[in-house]
Amino acid sequence: MNKVTVLNENDLRKILTMEETIAAVEEAYKQKELNKAFVLPMIFHEFEAGVADMDIKAGVMPELERYGLKVVSWFKDNPAKNLPALFGTTLLFDSKTGAPCSLLDAEYITGMRTGAAGAIGAKYLAKKMAKTLLIIGSGQQAFFQIAAYLTVFDSISDIFIFDPLDANKANAFVTNLATPLESLLAKNPTKKVSLKNTNVSAVTDLAQTLEKSDLVATVTPATTPIIKAKWVKKGTHFSCIGADISGKEEIDPQIFKDAIIIVDDLQQAITVGETERPIKEGVIKKADISGEIGALITGKVAGRTTDDAITIFDSTGIALQDLAVSNLALKIATKENIGQTVFL
Amino acid sequence: MNKVTVLNENDLRKILTMEETIAAVEEAYKQKELNKAFVLPMIFHEFEAGVADMDIKAGVMPELERYGLKVVSWFKDNPAKNLPALFGTTLLFDSKTGAPCSLLDAEYITGMRTGAAGAIGAKYLAKKMAKTLLIIGSGQQAFFQIAAYLTVFDSISDIFIFDPLDANKANAFVTNLATPLESLLAKNPTKKVSLKNTNVSAVTDLAQTLEKSDLVATVTPATTPIIKAKWVKKGTHFSCIGADISGKEEIDPQIFKDAIIIVDDLQQAITVGETERPIKEGVIKKADISGEIGALITGKVAGRTTDDAITIFDSTGIALQDLAVSNLALKIATKENIGQTVFL
Structure with a gap:
């Protein structure tokens, strides 16, 4: 036995x-x-x-x-x-x-590893001293993203929560966040972090919020873009989490145009990830993807080149x-x- | 929960x-x-x-x-x-x-369902009044085959056990068979069967034994044929169980030549089953396979046509x-x- x-x-x-x-x-x-x-x-x-x-x-x-x-x-x-x-x-x-x-x-x-994925993408791609994080979506995964970003980044001063369908849901999320989040963060064995020095707020004006966001995590099941290219400021990093089956997308394909793109799995990203649509629409070619996150971590491919670059991590989720x-x-x-x- | x-x-x-x-x-x-x-x-x-x-x-x-x-x-x-x-x-x-x-x-x-598979093939393909069963192989699966055949056929008078590698193993198998087998058979809810009226013996002369065997079950991991075509008497039914990955085979591909062939899964049979080699060697074509066992059970394809026909059930095992x-x-x-x- x-x-x-x-x-x-x-x-x-x-x-x-x-x-x-x-x-x-x-x-x-x-x-x-x-x-x-x-x-x-x-x-x-x-x-x-x-x-x-x-x-x-x-x-x-x-x-x-x-x-x-x-x-x-x-x-x-x-x-x-x-x-x-x-x-x-x-x-x-x-x-x-x-x-x-x-x-x-x-x-x-799945919740925990997906949160981890988003923050790992940001860890390797975001500009130094990223201070502000915008979360698109206020479901369960928004919680795990915040826990992961706070664990990875020492410097987050503001977290903005935007719910594309229901502003009240974002408010409720912010209200109920602290207790379970502090409880999860308190478990970290060495990285002792908390919400203490971070301001979390629900937002409704996406264009305005993007102007002050260094990091963006998208965690919705959307099938049409929520974030327009024209709203995106220089130097923003996107961790795109929501798209995991064909047809899902959260950010304007045009944002991919001059971005530095890293994916978790090449084949999955172009067939079911956020990268599917920009390739199908001809905004980018497969060769414009810098490589997989493992190659970035091991130094085989380069990531961000300047503080002004737009970077994207497309996380589709792998076994x-x-x-x-x-x-x-x-x-x-x-x-x-x-x-x-x-x-x- | x-x-x-x-x-x-x-x-x-x-x-x-x-x-x-x-x-x-x-x-x-x-x-x-x-x-x-x-x-x-x-x-x-x-x-x-x-x-x-x-x-x-x-x-x-x-x-x-x-x-x-x-x-x-x-x-x-x-x-x-x-x-x-x-x-x-x-x-x-x-x-x-x-x-x-x-x-x-x-x-x-897996043991039980594989035993069942062999006997189901024989149930639908063997001639009426099949009385004698030859088992090629004396491992664990031989046990399940016997339990299944005794449950399906009322008329088995003799079971012969042949081990292609070790005659002593066949002897030991026969010696140790009765207690666990009767215990399993006694559980049958309605078909009350036992070994009482059946004589089980280990055999060493395969050609001679085939002359008196109506049913043959092959349950070895062999990769070269154990049974030669010239030994096979008219009317024999084969349930070929052992072959489940490419390269395994237990009976002479020539036996397939004029046989009525039924398989559990067409694609698996020709790629990993006993049917692989006869097709690769051109003894038969895919079209010579009558169909799958489900089609035989539901009456969509015919099985045995005369008492003299050779019938083969190729069981590769399906989920x-x-x-x-x-x-x-x-x-x-x-x-x-x-x-x-x-x-x-």
């Missing part, structure tokens, strides 16, 4: 820190670049078009001695049945023996992020004896 | 019956044929060629309200570490909501068999309150 550790959302909330999540995701990007970790072909099935689908994303990370997969399903009508629309489940295996070692809820991990953070969670859970144990 | 039932091998041995497994596999074949169940593309990864690999086989069965996947890994060097070379894990989801509902050990289920039997196990486990429960 083989011991399998089951980690649900409650367990993961207890053990995961944003600081370690960022390190794990950065390491995953690096391993992908160095061909030490591999993304396997994705399986996608639509139960009913526009109503229900699921995908299986798998990867192999021999350096971590893990391989595994994440299954994510989306059922539009679930909320009417008092169920979440999304279910995410990760299964983790030992890549030295093949044995299953952990079953994890994937939703909280290796999930596996790396799941592995991190399993390691901490094992050490701290957290989670349910079953024998398979 | 979502309730997930974990079923390990001990649980599965308690609850699965061969009679119900056969019914579930037959139903899975039927649903595939009727486009009511779908096999998704397979993911395969080789950690090191000839040393370690893994595959992910997924499928969707809306009629059962299930979708899911089976992960099987093979690590050649595991036995030296006191670990099984193979690990199999199945994850089952609700296809109405996407929620994960069960994590199961996949090995025992729907695993999902259908996993679903059966979950149903019984829920009813009988068996298994470990975790909250995800």
